[in-house]
Amino acid sequence: MAYIIITILLLFIIYKILKKEKKQPKIVNIVEIPAHWYPLLEENVLFYKKLNTKDRLHFKKRIQSFLNSVEIVAVDFELEDLDILLVASSAVIPVFGFNNWMYPNLKEVIIYPDYFNDNLEFASKSKNKIIGGLVGNGMFENKMILSRRALHHGFANKTDKGNTGIHEFVHLLDKLDGTIDGIPKALLDNENLVQWLDVVHDKMEAINKDKSDIRNYGGTSKEEFFAVASEYFFERPMLLKRKHPELYKMLDDCFNID
Known part of the structure; x- marks a missing residue:
């Protein structure tokens, strides 16, 4: 009899523990935007600089949302704060007019240090390095590759009517119906x-x-x-x-x- 009572008590305790664990929220890593990023936005992203105070706050929140849904990876160099901000800004600018909308067809942005060729080669000895970015297909589905040099040039030159980062994210918008x-x-x-x-x-x-x-x-x-x-x-x-x-x-x- 005592054995049965102990068994029931143990089962009850296990049930309570499992029920409590089930109620516990999942821990999610949230990317927080450090305060020293804001001057970088002001200095390097003309679109952000032209926004009023309310829209600037919204822009920052959109950047945070993007960084919490897309991984940014650097190849053969150490990723810096400005690299991250320019990728996120490139993503936010084309969809800024769509309230809180982001890219369901993107999981990862891969950044090469320089322009690359059709074989994705970017070493100094590689030939035909003219590509600044591409939206992946096949094994690169849901991925984007960007040249760091092209990305920075797009924001540094404010008069040439060009921006590689924006260009590639517009391709992603174009791809929403299944094809670019x-x-x-x-x-x-x-x-x-x-x-x-x-x-x-x-x-x-x-x-x-x-x-x-x-x-x-x-x-x-x-x-x-x-x-x-x-x-x-x-x-x-x-x-x-x-x-x-x-x-x-x-x-x-x-x-x-x-």
Whole structure:
């Protein structure tokens, strides 16, 4: 009889322990933004610098959210605070107009120290190192590769209408419908998509006839045009609005930000 009572008591104690453990919240590692990062944002990210106080706070929260969902890995160099901030800023800027939205198709950003080639080689002796970034497929699905040099140049040069980081994250937005094709189905309704394709055709034709200030790479394909034009939109918005008002309006509709 005593044995039965002891057994029941032990089972009751185990039940209580298991029930208590079940109620315990899972411990999650949260990336906190240190205060010394804020001057780095002010100094290096023009988009952030132009925001009002309320939007700056929102931008910081969006950076924190991104860093808690995506891993950033450096290859052959030690990752610095500015590297992390520039990657996160590149991610936040194109989706800043979408409240708290982030990238479901990205898990990891891999940073190489320099430009790389088609074989992902970046050593000094490697040939044809002209790639600044790419969105992965196959074994690199849900991953992005960025050149550190290209990433920093995109934010350091504030007048060239280019930004490699933004370019690659726009490709990710383009890929939301399953393919990178320069047709932002996830961002525009069907009626506007028809108008978008007309604008793209005209602008690419002007690029390829050397009659446009939009970067030549935008004339190679619709997907590259979308990414290149988006760089222009975020880097030199007023210039784009003056020189290409229809394109500016379409991109403003895409990104929901003025």
